[in-house]
Amino acid sequence: MTDSINYSDWKGIKAFLANLADLDHNGKLEKNSKFDEISIFNKQYSQIVDVEKYIQEQFIAKQDAIQIKRPELFEPIQLHSNENTLDKANTEIANLITTEATNRGVNIQDIDVDYWVEKIVQVSKAYSIPKELLVSIIGQETNGKFNKNINSNTGAGPMQITGITVKDFFPSKENGWYNIYKNMNEELLNDILYKKDKNGNFIKDRKGDYILKYPTAKALRDACAKDDELGIQVGLLCFEMKYVKAVAQKKYGKATYANIPKVIDGIQAGEITLSENENKNAIKTALKNYNSVFQSYAATIVDSLEQHGLEFKDLYFIK
Numbered sequence: 001m002t003d004s005i006n007y008s009d010w011k012g013i014k015a016f017l018a019n020l021a022d023l024d025h026n027g028k029l030e031k032n033s034k035f036d037e038i039s040i041f042n043k044q045y046s047q048i049v050d051v052e053k054y055i056q057e058q059f060i061a062k063q064d065a066i067q068i069k070r071p072e073l074f075e076p077i078q079l080h081s082n083e084n085t086l087d088k089a090n091t092e093i094a095n096l097i098t099t100e101a102t103n104r105g106v107n108i109q110d111i112d113v114d115y116w117v118e119k120i121v122q123v124s125k126a127y128s129i130p131k132e133l134l135v136s137i138i139g140q141e142t143n144g145k146f147n148k149n150i151n152s153n154t155g156a157g158p159m160q161i162t163g164i165t166v167k168d169f170f171p172s173k174e175n176g177w178y179n180i181y182k183n184m185n186e187e188l189l190n191d192i193l194y195k196k197d198k199n200g201n202f203i204k205d206r207k208g209d210y211i212l213k214y215p216t217a218k219a220l221r222d223a224c225a226k227d228d229e230l231g232i233q234v235g236l237l238c239f240e241m242k243y244v245k246a247v248a249q250k251k252y253g254k255a256t257y258a259n260i261p262k263v264i265d266g267i268q269a270g271e272i273t274l275s276e277n278e279n280k281n282a283i284k285t286a287l288k289n290y291n292s293v294f295q296s297y298a299a300t301i302v303d304s305l306e307q308h309g310l311e312f313k314d315l316y317f318i319k
Contacts, residue, residue: 096135104144136304157224157231167217246285276313
């Protein structure tokens, strides 16, 4: 039997946190074999107002579609952004962040949710990438803590970028990958690498070439530790290439300089399509290679994407 609480008549911060805890978005807080939304809500709400005992007493006494009326003894409390000003996209991302943190036992009160919503919204909207993917990778890389300005021995930024990983971004005679990155997502590559003036236009030298922001891959890697939005952009571009390589491996048996551009063109033209299961496996392969062949890392993120309700059919990470 599934225990549930209908929260449709709740107001204020109580309703806001209930919406965040409602993982399957059906208007009820439920406890079943797959998840325990009631405990998630209780944990977060009890840290703001001591009502966990109240909720538990109501819940234990009843089962299935319990109606709990909003207690009048508490005034709505502000949590980060005013709930009335949060647009739908911001609320969805805040929900995803809360789920990622809570699933890993992290106190959501320790996370600057507004800060991460802003960063993820910027990248998700600019490059038409699913917000669920960004939240899931950042959640995994930070163990649900969503730390700011990460600089570790292994990587930098919220998506843990290494200097070796980004060296292929840079144009040079010896680097055959730069043009492939450019073919795959020129807009994102340019935004990462090149300087802009105050009007947002790229600055050129006397030869007419764009001027680099960073002289080396290490400089770009270090910048990701100071600018989390840049770190998300760089991580996204790295993932996109891993994804394209995974599709090439599926189609041709291996990924090479010769066939990767064919895959990019084929996906963008709609000539290469994958079944839902094939695409899920390509995403798993991309994630595994993104994190140095750890299969468990990839499986954890894909499980997270499924929990967030992301559909894998007709989902391609380059346009």
